[in-house]
Amino acid sequence: MLDLPTWQRSLTPTFGVPAPGQYRARPEDFIVDEQLDFTPEEHGEHLWLRLEKRNQTTLDVVKLLGRLCGVTPRDIGYSGMKDRVAVARQWLSVHLPGREAPEDLTATLGTAGVTVLAMARHPRKLKRGVHRTNHFTLRLSGDAVRPNDLLPRWEALCAQGVPNYFGHQRFGAGARNLQRAAAVLAKGWRKRDDRQGMMLSTARSFLFNELLSARLADGNWCQPVAGDTLMLDGTQSVFTIDDVEERLVARAAALDVHPTGVLWGVGGGAGGDAGRYEAQLAARHPALCAGLEQSGVKRGQRALRARLIAPQATFEQESVLLSFALPRGSFATAVIGELIHHPDTA
Structure with missing residues (x-):
């Protein structure tokens, strides 16, 4: 039976194993914002919606949209899968040729914990992997976030990149x-x-x-x-x-x-x-x-x-707020695992 090993970390030889820490204690401590490098064209058979979700997976939202709009999951497009325990913002598309979305779609999504941030038409379905970056705002806490311990690690990641x-x-x-x-x-x-x-x-x-x-x-x-x-x-x-x-x-x-x-x-x-x-x-x-x-x-x-894009660290009384972007397909947990010791990133 295959099990996950403890994979090597880049900073351990220099700084040692990081101290214990916490992240994602609540959805607002893990904010991810998907960034496209284009905008919908305002016409076409596909309705694109920029949504903000909490405590739901992307596939949860796909199923909800399909039920509300009367389409199958294959009629719904999304670029990337976003974390469940998070505040996640991303575009999804719904194929609605020749018809409008239900009038109460925004309100009904809102009652389910999904906020519509923008809505526009586009000729094509949103395809997987077309976003350029994900921007993260993360709050870390625990013993590992003492400035004297975490700041040198953070600066090293900014300089060398992240595994x-x-x-x-x-x-x-x-x-x-x-x-x-x-x-x-x-x-x-x-x-x-x-x-x-x-x-x-x-x-x-x-x-x-x-x-x-x-x-x-x-x-x-x-x-x-x-x-x-x-x-x-x-x-x-x-x-x-x-x-x-x-x-x-x-x-x-x-x-x-x-x-x-x-x-x-x-x-x-x-x-x-x-x-x-x-x-x-x-x-x-x-x-x-x-x-x-x-x-x-x-x-x-x-x-x-x-490479960490536009990295910033703000130290607060008992936590640190990190802001950075990563290329699509890269995981914020790879960054977190270099800074704190946590079972989810071991």
Whole structure:
């Protein structure tokens, strides 16, 4: 049975294990605001709604909107999944060709704890992964937030970036999603057993975290190695290197490019030192790697590091308020886990 290990953290060698702390004591302590780089065109078959939700998952809101608008979940689009215990703001779209939304939609959503912040028409459905960043406002408390302890850690993260781990929530309570993924891949992945591809995603996320942890242990998680595929900061543009040049080392130090790790699947593997890490990963988890290849999912790349965008820290009497943005797909819990010790980010 697969369990989640304790993955390496970037700041532990310098500062030691962080002291215990708390986060998300209430939804208002974890605010996430999804940022698109475009706005709806004010016409079209799809009604786009910018919503604010509390104590609900994105899929909870999808089901509610479908019921209120008389459509199926596949008629509703969203870019990213947002946390349940949080105040989360994001766009969703509802396919309503030739008809308007119910007159009482805003009021009915409000009684269910969902606030409509904006509403506009657009020609197309909102697709997954089209937002550029998520902006977070987080309140941390506990022993770990003493300024003398937390401030050096925070400044180090701002300077070097954050290990781009997938958060523990990806693997489910007690790693149940990971165990289900292993079982599905062991018997042979089938679309009907995994309609949304969540089991594939869970397995790939676990393998990525394993590779990132190995490179953290070796001290080269944010530095290019031979054979690496590098990603330009703020984009999904990548290029592969055969050898490490001084100019690339300087660009990585300036957070202009980031080494990437494999999202396991079908496709050519890395060479050089980067290929060695992939070979070690395949040797440690042969069943997961083989199952993913047999599923036909295509190989991808994910940055090993995320840069904190516009980071700010405000120390209060017994807590600290952090404000920053991360690229889409990056987890705020990866930041929190470098600053405090908490079971959800261990």
